[in-house]
Amino acid sequence: MFDLTFWLPVMCGGLIAGGSSGLLGVFIVGMRIPFLGVCVAHAALAGAVFGSLLGLTGQALLIPALLGAVATALALGLLDPRRTRMDDNVLLGFLFSFTMGLAFLGIGLFGVLGRSDNDVRSLLWGSLNFCRWRDVWLMLGAAAALAGYVFTFFKELRAILFSREDALAAGIHAPAVWTGFLILAAATLTVNFQTVGGLMIYSLITNPAAAAFQLVKGFRRALVLAVVLGAASGLGGFLISAATDLPSGATIVLLSSVFVALAGLARTSFKRWTASGAGR
Amino acid sequence: MNAPVIELRNLQVRAGKRTLLDLDRFQLGAGETVTLLGPNGAGKSTLLRCCLGIQPPASGEVRVLGQRLSELGFLAATRLRRVIGYVSQFPPVQGELPLTVREVVAIGRTGLAGVFRPLRAEDWRIVDEWLERLGAGHLAQQAFSELSGGEQRKVMIARAMAQEPRLLLLDEPTANLDLGWRERMVETIQNLVEQTQLAILLVCHEIEVIPPGCHRVVLLHEGRIMADGSPESVLSHQQIQSLYGPGLAVLHNRGRHAVVPACSI
Structure with a gap:
């Protein structure tokens, strides 16, 4: 029997995680920095590990996790690629390895100190099926802050997405706007990771944006479609899982992958149709 | 007399121990079109980036539209860039x-x-x-x-x-273009020279790209100015041979210029 009171927050969680990840994906895929998700996850893990070692427990660990993720976002946004002579992906690779090293060092200390690291693990690798209303409100808050920021700095972010250097040269406050976006992206990713898990978030960052890029022209349309496809993957994947008794994470990931395949097919068919002259 | 749009004095730009630019003086006047010409690595693009304030010099003074860049804070520099049109060497890769x-x-x-x-x-x-x-x-x-x-x-x-810039910086706008597109770009730049009162600083390393309306050509080599003057005076056989090697000659026709093998004329 499908108990709506139990599953409603799960469905809302899937919807919000899908939508906010789809929104983030437009920038992450568009700027070719897919490593951002992994990097932020490990920075959050490092923050949570050291928070736990300092005596924090349970949901309070979200605070040091957020601090770790935001510190990484700040480093990525404020370090000038021309001065560091590293492009964003190399810098992300460095930050990823550094934060991963810190996280594993901290996890090693749990053993040395004879303490349990269960709190840390459960915080960062949650499952959608255990999403409750408190998590939903947290995710909604992060998603709303991100959406508000994108709405406010819509034209600046469009320019940055095209080229950070060109945006700077055209008199746009590119470093400040981009750093602000990265901070909100890190916060959204951390909240989503701890609620619905990493595998699902990685796929929801990449797939809806990739499908939207295949189907539409224009920044606004791509944003809207990526959010819709992300939300549809999150909710639709869960409903398929509920109907078939399959794992929800897997069905969500696979549904978002199907969207990419269908978008690719649609684009190829449309090109063939217009090339054959039928579309004129 | 109008203040120069760009004024560089005793400018040095370094990357580590290597000197990228070492200029005593360079000016671009209002409504003037100047071409910076030189081989790869001569410091042409570096000069443009200095004028935009995104390449800090090691020493010297950069004045753009009457403002000394070293005195501008981040916000003032950003505001100044809004009236400088800059076209980089290659459009961003878009995927x-x-x-x-x-x-x-x-x-x-x-x-x-x-x-x-x-x-x-x-x-x-x-x-x-x-x-x-x-x-x-x-x-x-x-x-x-x-x-x-x-x-x-x-x-x-x-x-x-x-x-609607007051200064246009064009960094090799014909790089990697075929002959047809190269000519269309030269025509586009020439139209801008004729139809606007803009100060234009054009960087290129092919003299064929210099538009007929160009007022001055500045030859750069290893970060230093080798010659500065009208296109016909600067683009002499001797200058081109000293820059690119022997066996080359220059043809001039109605404001356009071309390098050919000396043996062909």
Whole structure:
């Protein structure tokens, strides 16, 4: 029997995680920095590990996790690629390895100190099926802050997405706007990771944006479609899982992958149709 | 007399121990079109980036539109860049990014519109006007990533012109273009010279790209100015041979110039 009171927050969680990840994906895929998700996850893990070692427990660990993720976002946004002579992906690779090293060092200390690291693990690798209303409100808050920021700095972010250097040269406050976006992206990713898990978030960052890029022209349309496809993957994947008794994470990931395949097919068919002259 | 649009004095730019630029003095006057010519690594692009304030010099003074760049804070430097149109050497690699041509040109209006304000109808009118003036109006709704290299270069110039700049910096606008597109770009730049009162600083390393309306040519070699004067006086056989090697000669015809093997004339 499908108990709506139990599953409603799960469905809302899937919807919000899908939508906010789809929104983030437009920038992450568009700027070719897919490593951002992994990097932020490990920075959050490092923050949570050291928070736990300092005596924090349970949901309070979200605070040091957020601090770790935001510190990484700040480093990525404020370090000038021309001065560091590293492009964003190399810098992300460095930050990823550094934060991963810190996280594993901290996890090693749990053993040395004879303490349990269960709190840390459960915080960062949650499952959608255990999403409750408190998590939903947290995710909604992060998603709303991100959406508000994108709405406010819509034209600046469009320019940055095209080229950070060109945006700077055209008199746009590119470093400040981009750093602000990265901070909100890190916060959204951390909240989503701890609620619905990493595998699902990685796929929801990449797939809806990739499908939207295949189907539409224009920044606004791509944003809207990526959010819709992300939300549809999150909710639709869960409903398929509920109907078939399959794992929800897997069905969500696979549904978002199907969207990419269908978008690719649609684009190829449309090109063939217009090339054959039928579309004129 | 009008103050120079660009004025560089005792400028040195270094990368580690290597000197990229070492100039005693360089000026670009209002309404003047100057071409910076020189082989790869001569410091041409570095000079443009200094004028934009995104390449800090090791020493010396850079004045652009009457403002000393070293005295400008971040916000003032950002405001100054809004009236400088800059076209970089290569358009950004776009992959599958679905930005339309119109959206790309609108980047030129983004800084001017101000933070927290959307682009107004007037901004979009200017965007459309420059697309039409550069003969790219029919591309407005196409994805920028689907254009040819030459079309992309034109759109990038439209983006810079949409800023309604007082200074236009063009960094090798014909790099990697075929002969047909190269000539179309020269024509586009010539039209800008004739139709606007802009100060234009053009960087190239092919003398064939110099537009007929160019007032001065500055030869750069290893970061230093070798010659500065009218195109005909600077582009002599001797100068070109000292820069690019022996066996070369220069042809001049109606403001256009070409390098040919000396044995062919």
